[in-house]
Amino acid sequence: ATETEEKDLVIIGGGVAGYVAAIKAGQEGLKVACIEKRGTLGGTCLNVGCIPSKSLLNNSHLYHQILHDTKNRGIEVGDVKLNLKQMMKAKETSVNGLTKGIEFLFKKNNVEYIKGTGAFADEHTVQVNLTEGGETSVRGKNILIATGSEATPFPGLTIDEKKVITSTGAIALETVPKKMVVIGGGIIGLEMASVWSRLGAEVTVVEFLGQIGGPGMDAEISKNIQKTLGKQGIKFKLNTKVMEGDDSGSDVKIKVEAAKGGKEETLDADVVLVAIGRRPYTAGLGLENIGLETDNRGRIVIDQEYRTKIPHIRVIGDVTFGPMLAHKAEEEAVAAIEFITKNYGHVNYGAIPSVMYTHPEVAWVGQNEAELKEAGVKYKVGSFPFSANSRAKTNLDSDGMVKFLADAETDRILGIHIVGPNAGEMIAEGVLALEYGASSEDVARTSHAHPTLAEAFKEAAMATHGKAIHY
Ligand code: FAD
Numbered sequence: 001a002t003e004t005e006e007k008d009l010v011i012i013g014g015g016v017a018g019y020v021a022a023i024k025a026g027q028e029g030l031k032v033a034c035i036e037k038r039g040t041l042g043g044t045c046l047n048v049g050c051i052p053s054k055s056l057l058n059n060s061h062l063y064h065q066i067l068h069d070t071k072n073r074g075i076e077v078g079d080v081k082l083n084l085k086q087m088m089k090a091k092e093t094s095v096n097g098l099t100k101g102i103e104f105l106f107k108k109n110n111v112e113y114i115k116g117t118g119a120f121a122d123e124h125t126v127q128v129n130l131t132e133g134g135e136t137s138v139r140g141k142n143i144l145i146a147t148g149s150e151a152t153p154f155p156g157l158t159i160d161e162k163k164v165i166t167s168t169g170a171i172a173l174e175t176v177p178k179k180m181v182v183i184g185g186g187i188i189g190l191e192m193a194s195v196w197s198r199l200g201a202e203v204t205v206v207e208f209l210g211q212i213g214g215p216g217m218d219a220e221i222s223k224n225i226q227k228t229l230g231k232q233g234i235k236f237k238l239n240t241k242v243m244e245g246d247d248s249g250s251d252v253k254i255k256v257e258a259a260k261g262g263k264e265e266t267l268d269a270d271v272v273l274v275a276i277g278r279r280p281y282t283a284g285l286g287l288e289n290i291g292l293e294t295d296n297r298g299r300i301v302i303d304q305e306y307r308t309k310i311p312h313i314r315v316i317g318d319v320t321f322g323p324m325l326a327h328k329a330e331e332e333a334v335a336a337i338e339f340i341t342k343n344y345g346h347v348n349y350g351a352i353p354s355v356m357y358t359h360p361e362v363a364w365v366g367q368n369e370a371e372l373k374e375a376g377v378k379y380k381v382g383s384f385p386f387s388a389n390s391r392a393k394t395n396l397d398s399d400g401m402v403k404f405l406a407d408a409e410t411d412r413i414l415g416i417h418i419v420g421p422n423a424g425e426m427i428a429e430g431v432l433a434l435e436y437g438a439s440s441e442d443v444a445r446t447s448h449a450h451p452t453l454a455e456a457f458k459e460a461a462m463a464t465h466g467k468a469i470h471y
């Protein structure tokens with residue numbers, strides 16, 4: 001970019017929120033530039049989040065299955081060895097392919113990609129410290145902030161990404177730890193606990209609350225998956241708070257106590273994963289130069305059209321309100337561009353799915369039982385276990401269940417919760433049902449191919465408005 005060039009839109013951050021907005025803006029014919037400091041596009045999700053973690057989850061699952069779950073299937077395997085270096089390489093190949101793919105999409109859609117760190121000079125100007133050295137500035141009629149989030153640190157523990165790690169260290173360990181303690185039994189904690197436990201680590205998850213899975217997971221589903229993960233070898237300490245950590249020695253000592261006070265205990269680990277949530281990232285962005293403030297949780301405050309109090313500056317993705325999910329960021333990106341070009345845009349925050357990629361997977365959309373009770377909504381429940389589903393049984397992979405929650409009077413679907421094989425793919429049907437305002441009877445009367453796991457979905461719907469056939 002030359003010094004004074006003015007764009008229709010300047011985007012700060014090339015994560016899922018920023019890059020999707022950039023492509024959409026290019027498609028709409030806007031002159032757009034996207035500033036990213038990381039050196040590659042795709043942000044947390046593609047570089048150190050969704051994609052590398054799913055690569056390790058997939059391949060560690062294969063390894064674990066080959067070790068423990070082949071004989072009864074009539075497959076005799078010989079010497080099974082872990083080659084962690086190669087597993088990491090496979091992960092990097094996927095990440096590199098996908099991040100480069102976005103660079104290609106930028107070119108295809110006439111998006112200018114500026115490699116560097118952006119900071120507000122004034123309300124229309126972003127100063128960029130270029131990665132290759134030097135500076136430039138870009139002016140934008142509109143500016144979109146999409147700077148994402150970072151791991152919340154644990155007071156008293158210094159993150160070195162080797163001994164005390166966040167998810168970023170957890171997807172790049174060079175050896176399998178002997179003992180790993182995970183602080184926080186949310187999605188990151190459980191996905192990473194799964195990876196390293198399958199590869200041979202002794203993993204203990206310490207969770208402050210009485211259930212695992214983080215915000216939103218239905219309590220019954222949470223109990224169900226905890227049981228299965230327990231069978232896989234992961235240990236859990238629920239209702240337990242971490243008081244302090246000591247990382248001064250060769251291993252790390254974590255002092256824990258019952259959440260309501262009481263017995264203290266010290267856990268030893270050679271690696272401690274801090275997974276207590278993520279917080280919005282705005283460091284060095286120069287918000288103070290334009291008088292923009294963040295709320296008490298670090299989020300930039302916006303209105304329903306993603307506008308800050310300076311209306312041509314908008315904010316989307318992890319750095320502002322709502323669940324910190326890639327597909328939520330993506331929906332907001334498209335809506336924000338539509339607000340700029342057409343004056344309207346829309347995201348249905350009531351129908352954003354959540355998926356935890358353990359084995360089995362957990363997936364849900366809409367409200368859970370506790371939320372419905374709290375809201376005083378009368379609802380009915382229909383559930384169906386995978387142990388009664390023919391495909392799950394033939395696959396010898398039948399832990400879990402599908403659970404529908406529907407309005408007691410109207411039968412309209414209010415929430416769908418799944419723990420089971422391929423739950424993450426199956427929930428897409430639930431999201432569509434919710435978007436269309438379907439009743440459980442609508443799903444129950446829809447033909448589902450036999451034999452598929454999705455029949456468990458249909459039968460749970462049948463159980464909600466009447467009776468399941470196979471259970
Ligand atoms: P980010 O992806 O964080 O992107 C922001 C980008 O802005 C970064 O690349 C950063 O370098 C850049 N940036 C920041 N400040 C500046 C600046 N001043 N100048 C230039 N560039 C800047 N979500 C899912 O939906 N599914 C999953 O399976 C999933 N798995 C995850 C696993 C892990 C381990 C983690 C940590 C997260 C996972 N997430 C997952 C969450 C997902 O990664 C985020 O919701 C998503 O990345 C948010 O996108 P974003 O664009 O808002 O922010």
Ligand code: NAD
Binds near residue numbers: 187209242356
């Ligand atoms: P989270 O909010 O999901 O879970 C954090 C957990 O840590 C909670 O259960 C909380 O009760 C617990 N906790 C907090 N402080 C604690 C303490 N002092 N001691 C013990 N436990 C404590 O956060 P996360 O797992 O770090 O994930 C961060 C974000 O990344 C989430 O918004 C998540 O949606 C997103 N993410 C999504 C996926 C996915 O979609 N598959 C995967 C990874 C991350």
